[in-house]
Amino acid sequence: MGSDSEGEKSVQREKERKKILALAPIAKPLAGKKLSKRTLKLVKKAAEHKCIKRGVKEVVKSIRRGQKGVCVIAGNISPIDVITHVPILCEEAEIPYVYVPSKEDLATAGATKRPTCCVLVMTKPSKGELAQEVQEKLKSEFDQVASDITELTTSLF
Template sequence: MGSDNEAERSQKQEKDRKKILALAPIAKPLAGKKLCKKTLKLVRRAAEHKCLKRGVKEVVKSIRRGHKGICVIAGNISPIDVITHVPILCEEADIPYIYVPSKEDLANAGATKRPTCCVLVLTKPPKGDLAEEEKEKLKTDFDQVVADVSELTSSLF
């Protein structure tokens, strides 16, 4: 019994190690385990309420149009040139951004089957309106992640 658990654990550690090795050198600020979980939970909730823009093209378009939110970027993108301009756009538009280790995890949270390199979690849905209670839940999650991200960013620079 115990050896199965041991094997599973070492397999998981190996998987995590590969994720870290595949990270791009520009993936800063990178979310730790706890913040990564929180961020992906926020992305999942935003996807349910259609407050999510997926993929580089859509994210860039939304930022240029002046939409506000938080940008979540996958750290294991290859070639890295695909997303190098996104953090710069985010900084110019005063949008917080965070890297998560895996594009696959980001896609799962964003309810897509294809690996996604970046998503923009919007503060409110572009069309229609949410129920007050749902809006509150989304807002508290959003504010929590933004606070953690800005704390992490300020410790970097």
């Protein structure tokens, strides 16, 4: 039985290695394991409350319209040209952005079946209002992730 779990571990390690190899060279700042987990959790919660924009088109449109949030971009997009303009838009609009290793994980968290290039997590839903306590919980998680991303970005440059 011991060898079985060893085999599973090596399969898991191999998957992680493949994810890293598939990463685009521009995927910086890349979230570490802990931040990735927390970011995807935030995306999942935001998706439940409809505080999310999925896909390059929607995200770009929202940023141009002046909506604020945290932009989460998948690092394994190919061809990379699809998303190269998104970080620049984010920087101009002063929106914190971070790369997560996998578009599949991002889609799972964002409650879609299709792999997703990027999502914009907002603190308020585009339509309607949230209950006060839900809003506050989402906001506190959002602020935590945003500050972690800002820290990561400042350590890079």
